[in-house]
Structure formats: structure tokens, C-alpha cells
Amino acid sequence: MDYLPIFLDVRNKPCLVVGGGEIALRKITNLRRAGATVRVVAPELAPALAELRAAGEILHAARAFRDADLDEALLVVAATDDRHVNQRIAELARQANVPVNVVDQPEACSFLMPSVIDRSPVVVAVSTGTASPVLARLMRTRLEALIPAAYGRLAGLCADYRARVKERFADQRERRRFWDRVLQGGVAERVFSGHLDEARAAMERELAAGPSASPLGEVYLVGAGPGDADLLTFRALRLMQQADVVVYDRLVAASILDKVRRDARRIYVGKERDNHVMRQGEINRLLVDLARAGHRVLRLKGGDPFIFGRGGEEIDTLAEEGIPFQVIPGITAASGCASYTGIPLTHRDYAQSVTFVTGHLKDNSINLNWAQLAQPHQTIVFYMGLVGLPVIVEQLIAHGVSPQMPVALIQQGTTHNQRVYSGTLSDIVERVRRDPPEPPTLVIVGEVVRLRERFNWFQVPLPAEQGALAPIFPDN
Numbered sequence: 001m002d003y004l005p006i007f008l009d010v011r012n013k014p015c016l017v018v019g020g021g022e023i024a025l026r027k028i029t030n031l032r033r034a035g036a037t038v039r040v041v042a043p044e045l046a047p048a049l050a051e052l053r054a055a056g057e058i059l060h061a062a063r064a065f066r067d068a069d070l071d072e073a074l075l076v077v078a079a080t081d082d083r084h085v086n087q088r089i090a091e092l093a094r095q096a097n098v099p100v101n102v103v104d105q106p107e108a109c110s111f112l113m114p115s116v117i118d119r120s121p122v123v124v125a126v127s128t129g130t131a132s133p134v135l136a137r138l139m140r141t142r143l144e145a146l147i148p149a150a151y152g153r154l155a156g157l158c159a160d161y162r163a164r165v166k167e168r169f170a171d172q173r174e175r176r177r178f179w180d181r182v183l184q185g186g187v188a189e190r191v192f193s194g195h196l197d198e199a200r201a202a203m204e205r206e207l208a209a210g211p212s213a214s215p216l217g218e219v220y221l222v223g224a225g226p227g228d229a230d231l232l233t234f235r236a237l238r239l240m241q242q243a244d245v246v247v248y249d250r251l252v253a254a255s256i257l258d259k260v261r262r263d264a265r266r267i268y269v270g271k272e273r274d275n276h277v278m279r280q281g282e283i284n285r286l287l288v289d290l291a292r293a294g295h296r297v298l299r300l301k302g303g304d305p306f307i308f309g310r311g312g313e314e315i316d317t318l319a320e321e322g323i324p325f326q327v328i329p330g331i332t333a334a335s336g337c338a339s340y341t342g343i344p345l346t347h348r349d350y351a352q353s354v355t356f357v358t359g360h361l362k363d364n365s366i367n368l369n370w371a372q373l374a375q376p377h378q379t380i381v382f383y384m385g386l387v388g389l390p391v392i393v394e395q396l397i398a399h400g401v402s403p404q405m406p407v408a409l410i411q412q413g414t415t416h417n418q419r420v421y422s423g424t425l426s427d428i429v430e431r432v433r434r435d436p437p438e439p440p441t442l443v444i445v446g447e448v449v450r451l452r453e454r455f456n457w458f459q460v461p462l463p464a465e466q467g468a469l470a471p472i473f474p475d476n
């Protein structure tokens, strides 16, 4: 390492900043966040700094730097626009053994200010040494996304219990196991979902049970999105990487399953049209049993669990049985397919509303309010509409929709098997009959489909770029 990373206590300690411009402001902001008493020496101040002075939040000497300014400073930042003045400050500071940071002159610095992710009391600092502050900022942005905002609250909870845990678990290894359980299990998840009281109660239970405590089971009902793994949410990814068991169905793409913790047990529960590996009631029961056995259960579903995903039924059973759960939204097929095919679902000039319906065929008919769906200026998205496509077309035309109304049928949207069949109500059935698409497919009906010609941006990658030719969904 070229530099030693340390965290310095500057609360109420005198820190000197020479310079009153925008760059000085950035450094001053960080120093103040850590509670430093900041003294600024500069003939003039930028407006934001003048406001801080007026509010009494910084001290200001309105003049040029003098050597004596360094006296008593715990550290100094040289941020003037005069290189020679900055150089002089750096030399004096080194002679007096005062740490110095010189803006834009890394060779003159004895300390660097890192990019900071603040989840106080958790603080992550990133530095690339003198190589590239921009790269450090980029890394910070990436890490920001991975560290839930509630980590600060979690650290606060740990601090409250630290002494008691030490007393309860004299053995260091047991103590570590205890904290691992707490930080990667039910207690942490209760904190993240805002249930601080429940988290404390769970903590008390764990402490009372001691080393033999059985882990707290819970269920994460997670939306895996329409297929492209890049569309997962950060929260989904975090839970996928800590689950012990994953219960997944047919619409979860293989590339997404790959992101689940390697050693997690995988249970496939199927649900293909007319081929249910497990009935819904059995799945509901399975989730309860796994959580009762102390597992962190990931119930992974295609798209969004609350949109034609029977997520409501699954959590109903969990709620009834008192099993803790959380629901993580996913990008539903309508949003994913529309975006990846350049079809805006609403548009000021073409559609003022969008309706998601199921086109599931039962006894050769689809039970929908066709008169309402035939109204103009709207977009209709049919989930599960492939088998019933002839009925959909027939009913819309019978209720007054023009046979020339544009239709798009999207096969395996957002994946490398995405394919779009576009046409009109009058010809789409014949097109699909000649060249049947692979499920899952989505049907979009409305004038907005015309915009696709202009807005289509997604190019399905060539097989060679996909890394593998394997089908993307598990069983087709």
C-alpha cells in the first residue's frame, strides 16, 4: 500500500482550509460531516461558504495565508488557485508534522481524502492513491448501490448489544457465529425492512437461546424480472446471495438462477400450462415448512410476484402461519417487453391508459370485459395470451376494434431469444400459425405498437456474443 487508510477523530478539533472556492467547499463539507471545527483562510468566499460563515458553521479569516495560520491545526488542506502558495503551505506543514492535502498536487500531499460512502456509523472510504480520483468516485457509486442505506441502523443495533453478546458468548468462535447469524439472517432483514422492534425481539430470542439457537427462518418473495439478469433489483440480488434454499418456477431464466448462492438448495416447482410439477397449495405449504425448519427461503418468481404471479396467495399462507416474509418487486413482463421492443405502453398522442389482463383460455373462452377493452386510446397487454390469441382477436373485432389495429407478440422478451411478431388484428393469427413462437410470449394491442419502428433500440446479441447457446429458460 502506498498510503495507510485510517479513520481520524476530528470532532471539535481545529482543521485549517486555505482557499475559499468550490474545491475548498467540497473538502470543508467532508470535514464538517465529521464534526471538525473548520477555519478558512481566504480573501474571498464562494457564496455557499459565505452562507456557512453567516450561519456560524465555519470560522473565516478574510486575508491571504500567513505561516502562523498552521499553529494548532490538526490538519491542513491547501485549496488556493495559486500553486506556489499551495506548495509553501505543504512545505511548512511537513516541517511542522501537520498532515497536509494539496488540491490537484498529489505529490505534495501527505494524506489523501478518499471518496466516502456514509452509512454512519458504517463508513466506507475508497482511494486509488494518486492514480485516478474519477475511478475512485466510480467505485464509490457502484458500492453505494450494494450497501443498503439501513446498514447504519444495523450497526447501531450491534453497538447496543455488543457488551451483552460478549458476556453471553465467552468463546470467540461462538461469538463470531452468533454475529454471522444476526448479520446475514432474520435480524438484519427485520432492520432493513424497518421493523426495528421485531429485530430487537429476535435479537433477545437469539441471545436467550445461546449457542444452540436454531436459526430464524423467513421467506423472501422475489421478482426475478422478465429474463435479462441485468434487470434484477439490488435487493433481489442481495437476498439471492444469502438464501439457503431457492424455490423457483419455470419463468426464472437460467442466467438469473446462476446468481443464487452456489451452495443453496434448489427446488423446482414448475408451473407450465397444464403441467404443474407442484400444485399451488403444495408450494404454499413447502414455503412454510422450509422456513419453520430455520431456512432463509428465496421464492423466486418470473417478473413481478404481484402481477399474475399468485404472490398474494403465497404470502397469505405465510402471514397466517406467522412466518416473517418480505416481497421484492421485479420488472413485470409488460414493462420489460415493451421497453426492449421500443413500444411505450402509454403515449400522449396514442394511449392514455394501459391495462394488463390475463388471456388465459378456459373452456375455449376468455372471461374479460371486452366492451371496455375495445375502447379507443388505450393499450392492452395480454399475459398468457398465446394459446387464446384467436379468441382475443375475434372478441376485440366483435366489440368494435378495427381489424387494422396494430399488435405485437413478443417471445421471451429481454432475453437473447427475444423475437417480435408484429402485425394487425387481421393477420397476426395466421402469422403465428405459420411460425409459432416459443413461450413465454406477451401480446400488446394498441396504436403505440406503431412507434416500435422508430424506437426499437435492443439488438438481440449474436450467439457468439451470448457466451452459450443454451436455452435461457430452464425447460424450453
Ligand SMILES: C[S@@+](CC[C@H](N)C(=O)[O-])C[C@H]1O[C@@H](n2cnc3c(N)ncnc32)[C@H](O)[C@@H]1O
Pocket: 226, 227, 251, 301, 302, 303, 304, 305, 306, 307, 308, 309, 331, 332, 333, 334, 337, 382, 383, 384, 385, 410, 411, 412, 413, 414, 415, 440, 441, 442, 443
Ligand atoms: C403466470 S404469468 C407471470 C407474470 C409475471 N409475474 C410478470 O410479472 O411478468 C406468465 C406470463 O407472463 C408473460 N411473460 C413472462 N415473462 C415473459 C417474457 N420474458 N417475455 C414474454 N412474456 C413473458 C407471458 O405472457 C407468460 O405467459
